[in-house]
Amino acid sequence: MPSNTPTILLLGTCDTKLSELLYTKSQIESTNATVLLMDCGRNPSRHEEITIPQSALLTTSPSTPIPDLTALTRAEYITTLVPYATKKVTHLHESHQIQGILAIGGSCGTTLAAAVMRDGLPVGFPKLIVSTMTSGDVGPFIGETDISMMYSVVDIAGRNGIVEGVLDNAAGGIVGMASAFLKRERGNKEAELSSGVKIGISMFGVTTPGVKRARERLEEVLPGCEVYVFHATGSGGRALERLVREGRIDAVLDLTTTEIADEVVGGVLSAGDGRLTAATVRDIPRVVSVGACDMVNFGEVGSVPAKFLEGKRLFYEHNAAVTLMRTTKKECADIGTLIAGNLLRDSRDRGQLRRTKVILPVGGVSMLDVPGQPFHDPEADEVLFSTLERELEGSGISVMRDSRDINDPNFAVVVADELAELIRRE
The missing domain is CATH 3.40.50.12020 (Uncharacterised protein family UPF0261, NN domain)
Structure with missing residues:
Protein backbone atom coordinates (compact mmCIF):
# COMPACT_ATOMS: atom_id res chain seq x y z
CA MET A 1 0.00 0.00 0.00
CA LYS A 189 -6.41 11.35 -10.85
CA GLU A 190 -9.89 9.99 -11.52
CA ALA A 191 -11.45 13.48 -11.50
CA GLU A 192 -8.95 14.74 -14.07
CA LEU A 193 -10.03 12.06 -16.53
CA SER A 194 -13.58 13.37 -16.52
CA SER A 195 -12.99 17.09 -16.01
CA GLY A 196 -13.99 19.69 -18.57
CA VAL A 197 -11.81 21.77 -20.86
CA LYS A 198 -9.43 24.17 -19.13
CA ILE A 199 -9.44 27.70 -20.57
CA GLY A 200 -7.05 30.58 -19.91
CA ILE A 201 -8.23 34.20 -20.28
CA SER A 202 -6.06 37.33 -20.11
CA MET A 203 -7.50 40.37 -18.33
CA PHE A 204 -6.61 43.92 -17.31
CA GLY A 205 -8.58 46.40 -15.24
CA VAL A 206 -9.73 48.19 -18.39
CA THR A 207 -10.97 44.95 -19.98
CA THR A 208 -12.56 43.41 -16.88
CA PRO A 209 -16.24 43.80 -17.90
CA GLY A 210 -15.64 42.06 -21.22
CA VAL A 211 -13.65 39.25 -19.63
CA LYS A 212 -16.27 38.75 -16.92
CA ARG A 213 -19.06 38.37 -19.48
CA ALA A 214 -16.93 36.13 -21.71
CA ARG A 215 -16.21 33.86 -18.76
CA GLU A 216 -19.91 33.63 -17.92
CA ARG A 217 -20.70 32.78 -21.52
CA LEU A 218 -18.08 30.06 -21.70
CA GLU A 219 -19.44 28.47 -18.55
CA GLU A 220 -22.93 28.61 -20.09
CA VAL A 221 -22.04 26.96 -23.40
CA LEU A 222 -19.30 24.61 -22.14
CA PRO A 223 -20.69 23.07 -18.94
CA GLY A 224 -17.95 21.75 -16.67
CA CYS A 225 -15.19 23.91 -18.16
CA GLU A 226 -12.59 25.46 -15.85
CA VAL A 227 -11.66 29.06 -16.53
CA TYR A 228 -8.39 30.59 -15.31
CA VAL A 229 -8.04 34.38 -15.47
CA PHE A 230 -4.52 35.84 -15.78
CA HIS A 231 -3.88 39.48 -14.89
CA ALA A 232 -1.85 40.92 -17.78
CA THR A 233 0.87 42.44 -15.62
CA GLY A 234 3.89 40.72 -17.14
CA SER A 235 4.06 37.90 -14.64
CA GLY A 236 0.46 37.00 -15.49
CA GLY A 237 1.26 36.65 -19.17
CA ARG A 238 4.35 34.58 -18.40
CA ALA A 239 2.27 32.32 -16.15
CA LEU A 240 -0.29 31.83 -18.92
CA GLU A 241 2.45 30.92 -21.38
CA ARG A 242 4.02 28.51 -18.90
CA LEU A 243 0.79 26.66 -18.15
CA VAL A 244 0.04 26.36 -21.84
CA ARG A 245 3.52 24.89 -22.41
CA GLU A 246 3.00 22.45 -19.54
CA GLY A 247 -0.26 21.24 -21.09
CA ARG A 248 -2.29 22.50 -18.12
CA ILE A 249 -4.48 24.70 -20.34
CA ASP A 250 -6.45 23.36 -23.30
CA ALA A 251 -7.66 26.58 -24.93
CA VAL A 252 -7.02 30.32 -24.65
CA LEU A 253 -9.19 33.42 -24.87
CA ASP A 254 -6.40 35.98 -25.13
CA LEU A 255 -8.51 39.12 -25.00
CA THR A 256 -5.89 41.31 -23.32
CA THR A 257 -2.56 41.43 -25.14
CA THR A 258 -1.42 44.71 -23.58
CA GLU A 259 1.86 43.13 -22.44
CA ILE A 260 2.93 43.20 -26.09
CA ALA A 261 2.57 47.00 -26.03
CA ASP A 262 4.88 47.22 -23.02
CA GLU A 263 7.38 44.90 -24.73
CA VAL A 264 7.41 47.01 -27.90
CA VAL A 265 7.45 50.48 -26.33
CA GLY A 266 9.36 49.84 -23.11
CA GLY A 267 6.72 49.76 -20.37
CA VAL A 268 7.07 48.02 -17.04
CA LEU A 269 4.59 45.17 -17.61
CA SER A 270 6.15 43.26 -20.48
CA ALA A 271 5.81 39.48 -20.43
CA GLY A 272 8.83 39.13 -22.72
CA ASP A 273 9.13 38.71 -26.47
CA GLY A 274 7.67 35.18 -26.37
CA ARG A 275 4.15 36.19 -25.36
CA LEU A 276 1.51 34.31 -27.44
CA THR A 277 3.97 31.70 -28.71
CA ALA A 278 3.15 28.75 -26.42
CA ALA A 279 -0.33 28.27 -27.87
CA THR A 280 1.12 28.68 -31.36
CA VAL A 281 3.55 25.83 -30.79
CA ARG A 282 0.88 23.58 -29.30
CA ASP A 283 -1.71 24.71 -31.86
CA ILE A 284 -4.58 24.65 -29.36
CA PRO A 285 -7.94 26.40 -29.81
CA ARG A 286 -7.44 30.11 -29.32
CA VAL A 287 -9.20 33.42 -29.87
CA VAL A 288 -7.02 36.52 -29.68
CA SER A 289 -7.91 40.19 -29.43
CA VAL A 290 -6.03 43.44 -28.75
CA GLY A 291 -7.33 44.43 -25.33
CA ALA A 292 -5.54 47.42 -23.78
CA CYS A 293 -3.05 47.72 -26.65
CA ASP A 294 -3.88 51.43 -26.53
CA MET A 295 -1.67 51.85 -23.47
CA VAL A 296 1.82 51.40 -22.07
CA ASN A 297 2.30 51.05 -18.32
CA PHE A 298 4.67 52.89 -16.01
CA GLY A 299 4.82 53.43 -12.26
CA GLU A 300 4.13 56.74 -10.58
CA VAL A 301 4.44 59.82 -12.78
CA GLY A 302 8.05 60.50 -11.78
CA SER A 303 9.11 57.06 -13.04
CA VAL A 304 8.16 57.74 -16.68
CA PRO A 305 11.34 57.85 -18.82
CA ALA A 306 12.38 61.36 -19.82
CA LYS A 307 12.26 60.54 -23.54
CA PHE A 308 8.50 60.17 -23.30
CA LEU A 309 7.99 63.26 -21.16
CA GLU A 310 9.88 65.39 -23.67
CA GLY A 311 7.49 64.52 -26.52
CA LYS A 312 3.84 65.35 -26.95
CA ARG A 313 2.59 62.15 -25.40
CA LEU A 314 -0.83 61.58 -23.87
CA PHE A 315 -0.75 60.31 -20.28
CA TYR A 316 -3.46 59.15 -17.90
CA GLU A 317 -2.87 58.71 -14.18
CA HIS A 318 -4.70 55.48 -13.38
CA ASN A 319 -3.78 55.87 -9.71
CA ALA A 320 -0.87 57.18 -7.66
CA ALA A 321 1.24 54.13 -8.55
CA VAL A 322 0.24 53.58 -12.20
CA THR A 323 0.68 55.96 -15.12
CA LEU A 324 -0.64 55.00 -18.56
CA MET A 325 0.63 56.35 -21.89
CA ARG A 326 -1.37 56.21 -25.13
CA THR A 327 0.30 54.29 -27.93
CA THR A 328 1.03 56.14 -31.18
CA LYS A 329 0.23 55.03 -34.74
CA LYS A 330 3.85 53.93 -35.23
CA GLU A 331 3.80 51.96 -32.00
CA CYS A 332 0.46 50.38 -32.91
CA ALA A 333 1.99 49.20 -36.19
CA ASP A 334 4.91 47.65 -34.30
CA ILE A 335 2.54 46.05 -31.77
CA GLY A 336 0.48 44.52 -34.57
CA THR A 337 3.61 43.20 -36.25
CA LEU A 338 4.86 41.52 -33.07
CA ILE A 339 1.46 40.00 -32.27
CA ALA A 340 1.20 38.58 -35.78
CA GLY A 341 4.77 37.31 -35.71
CA ASN A 342 4.23 35.52 -32.39
CA LEU A 343 0.94 34.02 -33.53
CA LEU A 344 2.91 32.41 -36.35
CA ARG A 345 6.26 31.81 -34.65
CA ASP A 346 7.51 28.21 -34.57
CA SER A 347 4.17 26.96 -35.87
CA ARG A 348 4.31 23.56 -37.52
CA ASP A 349 2.27 24.51 -40.57
CA ARG A 350 1.87 28.22 -41.29
CA GLY A 351 -0.90 27.56 -43.80
CA GLN A 352 -3.09 25.45 -41.50
CA LEU A 353 -3.39 27.50 -38.30
CA ARG A 354 -7.15 27.12 -38.18
CA ARG A 355 -7.35 26.72 -34.41
CA THR A 356 -6.55 30.44 -33.95
CA LYS A 357 -8.91 33.34 -34.65
CA VAL A 358 -8.28 37.05 -34.21
CA ILE A 359 -11.26 39.30 -33.45
CA LEU A 360 -10.80 43.08 -33.50
CA PRO A 361 -13.07 45.39 -31.43
CA VAL A 362 -13.40 48.40 -33.74
CA GLY A 363 -15.41 50.32 -31.14
CA GLY A 364 -12.44 50.49 -28.77
CA VAL A 365 -9.78 48.25 -27.28
CA SER A 366 -10.21 49.32 -23.63
CA MET A 367 -12.39 51.38 -21.27
CA LEU A 368 -10.22 54.41 -22.08
CA ASP A 369 -10.48 53.93 -25.87
CA VAL A 370 -14.17 54.62 -26.40
CA PRO A 371 -15.86 57.91 -27.39
CA GLY A 372 -15.51 60.52 -24.66
CA GLN A 373 -12.56 58.79 -22.97
CA PRO A 374 -8.97 60.12 -23.02
CA PHE A 375 -7.36 57.38 -25.15
CA HIS A 376 -10.06 57.27 -27.85
CA ASP A 377 -8.07 57.34 -31.12
CA PRO A 378 -9.74 55.49 -34.02
CA GLU A 379 -6.87 56.33 -36.37
CA ALA A 380 -4.25 54.67 -34.14
CA ASP A 381 -6.56 51.69 -33.65
CA GLU A 382 -7.01 51.40 -37.42
CA VAL A 383 -3.24 51.13 -37.86
CA LEU A 384 -3.21 48.28 -35.32
CA PHE A 385 -6.11 46.49 -37.00
CA SER A 386 -4.88 46.86 -40.57
CA THR A 387 -1.35 45.77 -39.60
CA LEU A 388 -2.68 42.55 -38.12
CA GLU A 389 -4.86 41.88 -41.17
CA ARG A 390 -1.95 42.45 -43.53
CA GLU A 391 0.60 40.43 -41.53
CA LEU A 392 -1.74 37.45 -41.09
CA GLU A 393 -3.03 37.33 -44.64
CA GLY A 394 -2.61 33.83 -46.09
CA SER A 395 -1.53 32.35 -42.75
CA GLY A 396 -4.68 30.32 -42.14
CA ILE A 397 -5.55 32.49 -39.14
CA SER A 398 -8.98 34.04 -39.51
CA VAL A 399 -9.14 37.78 -38.74
CA MET A 400 -12.53 39.43 -38.30
CA ARG A 401 -13.70 42.88 -37.22
CA ASP A 402 -16.54 43.58 -34.80
CA SER A 403 -18.06 47.05 -34.61
CA ARG A 404 -18.39 46.99 -30.83
CA ASP A 405 -15.81 47.79 -28.12
CA ILE A 406 -14.01 45.10 -26.18
CA ASN A 407 -16.16 45.53 -23.06
CA ASP A 408 -19.48 45.36 -24.89
CA PRO A 409 -21.36 42.32 -23.52
CA ASN A 410 -22.29 41.23 -27.04
CA PHE A 411 -18.65 41.37 -28.17
CA ALA A 412 -17.80 39.17 -25.19
CA VAL A 413 -20.44 36.66 -26.25
CA VAL A 414 -19.09 36.62 -29.81
CA VAL A 415 -15.49 35.86 -28.77
CA ALA A 416 -16.62 33.24 -26.25
CA ASP A 417 -18.83 31.52 -28.81
CA GLU A 418 -16.03 31.53 -31.39
CA LEU A 419 -13.69 29.85 -28.91
CA ALA A 420 -16.36 27.35 -27.90
CA GLU A 421 -16.82 26.41 -31.55
CA LEU A 422 -13.08 25.87 -31.98
CA ILE A 423 -13.06 23.68 -28.87
CA ARG A 424 -16.01 21.61 -30.09
CA ARG A 425 -14.17 20.87 -33.32
CA GLU A 426 -11.48 19.20 -31.25
Missing part, protein backbone atom coordinates in the same frame (compact mmCIF):
# COMPACT_ATOMS: atom_id res chain seq x y z
CA PRO A 2 1.40 3.47 -0.87
CA SER A 3 2.68 5.57 2.04
CA ASN A 4 0.41 8.29 3.39
CA THR A 5 3.41 10.39 4.40
CA PRO A 6 5.20 12.61 1.89
CA THR A 7 8.81 12.56 0.79
CA ILE A 8 10.58 15.91 0.86
CA LEU A 9 13.60 16.81 -1.25
CA LEU A 10 15.87 19.02 0.87
CA LEU A 11 18.26 20.98 -1.31
CA GLY A 12 21.28 23.00 -0.21
CA THR A 13 25.00 23.61 -0.38
CA CYS A 14 26.37 21.04 2.03
CA ASP A 15 29.86 22.56 1.95
CA THR A 16 28.53 25.74 3.63
CA LYS A 17 25.15 24.86 5.20
CA LEU A 18 25.46 21.22 6.31
CA SER A 19 24.68 21.83 9.99
CA GLU A 20 21.53 23.81 9.17
CA LEU A 21 20.45 21.26 6.54
CA LEU A 22 20.87 18.34 8.94
CA TYR A 23 18.85 20.19 11.58
CA THR A 24 16.09 20.87 9.07
CA LYS A 25 16.18 17.25 7.95
CA SER A 26 15.70 16.05 11.53
CA GLN A 27 12.75 18.42 12.03
CA ILE A 28 11.04 17.16 8.88
CA GLU A 29 11.65 13.54 9.86
CA SER A 30 10.10 14.21 13.28
CA THR A 31 6.76 14.45 11.45
CA ASN A 32 7.31 10.93 10.02
CA ALA A 33 7.94 12.36 6.55
CA THR A 34 10.85 11.03 4.51
CA VAL A 35 13.73 13.31 3.47
CA LEU A 36 16.10 13.09 0.53
CA LEU A 37 19.06 15.44 1.08
CA MET A 38 20.62 16.70 -2.17
CA ASP A 39 24.07 18.32 -2.12
CA CYS A 40 24.31 21.25 -4.54
CA GLY A 41 27.52 22.62 -3.08
CA ARG A 42 30.45 23.89 -5.07
CA ASN A 43 32.75 21.56 -3.15
CA PRO A 44 31.55 17.96 -2.77
CA SER A 45 30.73 16.92 0.80
CA ARG A 46 30.81 13.53 2.45
CA HIS A 47 28.22 12.67 5.09
CA GLU A 48 26.17 9.55 5.69
CA GLU A 49 22.89 11.53 5.68
CA ILE A 50 23.44 13.02 2.22
CA THR A 51 21.13 10.98 -0.01
CA ILE A 52 22.10 12.52 -3.36
CA PRO A 53 25.75 13.65 -3.40
CA GLN A 54 27.06 16.22 -5.82
CA SER A 55 28.74 13.44 -7.83
CA ALA A 56 25.34 11.84 -8.50
CA LEU A 57 24.20 15.05 -10.19
CA LEU A 58 27.20 15.49 -12.45
CA THR A 59 26.46 12.57 -14.75
CA THR A 60 27.54 13.06 -18.36
CA SER A 61 27.90 11.08 -21.54
CA PRO A 62 31.18 9.14 -21.96
CA SER A 63 32.44 11.78 -24.40
CA THR A 64 31.71 14.72 -22.11
CA PRO A 65 34.11 15.48 -19.24
CA ILE A 66 32.67 15.94 -15.76
CA PRO A 67 32.92 19.64 -14.87
CA ASP A 68 35.20 20.65 -12.00
CA LEU A 69 32.97 23.07 -10.07
CA THR A 70 35.77 24.02 -7.69
CA ALA A 71 37.70 25.60 -10.56
CA LEU A 72 34.83 27.91 -11.47
CA THR A 73 33.72 31.26 -10.11
CA ARG A 74 30.56 31.30 -8.02
CA ALA A 75 28.50 32.58 -10.92
CA GLU A 76 29.97 29.97 -13.28
CA TYR A 77 29.41 27.17 -10.77
CA ILE A 78 25.74 28.04 -10.42
CA THR A 79 25.22 28.30 -14.18
CA THR A 80 26.98 24.97 -14.69
CA LEU A 81 25.25 23.01 -11.92
CA VAL A 82 21.67 24.21 -12.44
CA PRO A 83 20.94 22.03 -15.54
CA TYR A 84 22.28 18.92 -13.81
CA ALA A 85 20.29 19.54 -10.62
CA THR A 86 17.19 20.45 -12.61
CA LYS A 87 17.34 17.19 -14.57
CA LYS A 88 17.57 15.19 -11.34
CA VAL A 89 14.71 17.07 -9.66
CA THR A 90 12.49 16.68 -12.72
CA HIS A 91 13.14 12.92 -12.70
CA LEU A 92 12.30 12.65 -9.00
CA HIS A 93 9.04 14.50 -9.55
CA GLU A 94 7.98 12.67 -12.71
CA SER A 95 8.68 9.30 -11.09
CA HIS A 96 6.55 10.36 -8.07
CA GLN A 97 9.45 9.97 -5.64
CA ILE A 98 8.95 13.39 -4.03
CA GLN A 99 5.94 15.48 -3.01
CA GLY A 100 7.66 18.68 -1.96
CA ILE A 101 10.97 20.54 -2.12
CA LEU A 102 12.64 22.77 0.47
CA ALA A 103 15.87 24.72 0.05
CA ILE A 104 17.82 26.96 2.42
CA GLY A 105 20.54 29.37 1.44
CA GLY A 106 22.03 32.81 0.98
CA SER A 107 22.21 34.67 -2.31
CA CYS A 108 24.03 31.93 -4.25
CA GLY A 109 22.06 29.05 -2.77
CA THR A 110 18.80 30.88 -3.37
CA THR A 111 19.70 31.67 -6.97
CA LEU A 112 20.55 28.03 -7.63
CA ALA A 113 17.53 26.56 -5.84
CA ALA A 114 15.07 28.99 -7.40
CA ALA A 115 16.33 28.20 -10.91
CA VAL A 116 15.98 24.47 -10.26
CA MET A 117 12.44 24.90 -8.93
CA ARG A 118 11.35 27.19 -11.77
CA ASP A 119 12.73 24.99 -14.54
CA GLY A 120 12.30 21.53 -13.03
CA LEU A 121 8.90 21.56 -11.37
CA PRO A 122 5.37 22.48 -12.49
CA VAL A 123 3.01 24.98 -10.94
CA GLY A 124 1.17 23.32 -8.07
CA PHE A 125 4.11 21.28 -6.79
CA PRO A 126 5.07 22.50 -3.27
CA LYS A 127 8.20 24.65 -3.35
CA LEU A 128 9.68 26.55 -0.40
CA ILE A 129 12.95 28.45 0.05
CA VAL A 130 14.29 29.81 3.34
CA SER A 131 16.54 32.65 2.28
CA THR A 132 18.43 35.71 3.41
CA MET A 133 17.19 37.40 0.21
CA THR A 134 13.46 37.26 0.91
CA SER A 135 13.07 40.73 2.45
CA GLY A 136 13.92 42.37 -0.90
CA ASP A 137 12.65 42.00 -4.46
CA VAL A 138 11.93 38.30 -4.91
CA GLY A 139 10.53 38.64 -8.44
CA PRO A 140 13.75 37.42 -10.13
CA PHE A 141 13.67 34.26 -7.98
CA ILE A 142 9.97 33.43 -8.26
CA GLY A 143 9.34 34.49 -11.86
CA GLU A 144 5.93 33.23 -13.01
CA THR A 145 5.92 30.23 -10.67
CA ASP A 146 4.44 29.51 -7.23
CA ILE A 147 7.64 29.33 -5.19
CA SER A 148 7.07 30.28 -1.54
CA MET A 149 9.88 32.17 0.19
CA MET A 150 10.53 32.61 3.92
CA TYR A 151 12.92 35.21 5.30
CA SER A 152 15.63 33.75 7.54
CA VAL A 153 15.78 37.00 9.61
CA VAL A 154 19.43 36.40 10.49
CA ASP A 155 22.08 34.96 8.21
CA ILE A 156 22.11 31.21 7.77
CA ALA A 157 25.63 30.98 9.10
CA GLY A 158 25.47 28.63 12.04
CA ARG A 159 22.65 27.45 14.26
CA ASN A 160 21.03 29.67 16.86
CA GLY A 161 17.61 30.13 18.40
CA ILE A 162 16.27 32.40 15.67
CA VAL A 163 17.50 30.30 12.74
CA GLU A 164 16.25 27.11 14.31
CA GLY A 165 12.83 28.64 14.89
CA VAL A 166 12.61 29.67 11.24
CA LEU A 167 13.78 26.26 10.06
CA ASP A 168 11.27 24.55 12.38
CA ASN A 169 8.48 26.54 10.74
CA ALA A 170 9.83 25.78 7.29
CA ALA A 171 9.93 22.06 8.06
CA GLY A 172 6.33 22.12 9.25
CA GLY A 173 5.29 24.25 6.31
CA ILE A 174 6.74 22.04 3.60
CA VAL A 175 5.38 18.87 5.22
CA GLY A 176 1.91 20.44 5.37
CA MET A 177 2.06 21.52 1.73
CA ALA A 178 3.44 18.18 0.59
CA SER A 179 0.79 16.26 2.53
CA ALA A 180 -1.92 18.32 0.83
CA PHE A 181 -0.26 17.73 -2.54
CA LEU A 182 -0.03 13.97 -1.91
CA LYS A 183 -3.71 13.81 -1.02
CA ARG A 184 -4.67 15.94 -4.01
CA GLU A 185 -2.43 13.96 -6.38
CA ARG A 186 -4.13 10.71 -5.43
CA GLY A 187 -7.66 12.03 -5.20
CA ASN A 188 -7.64 14.01 -8.44
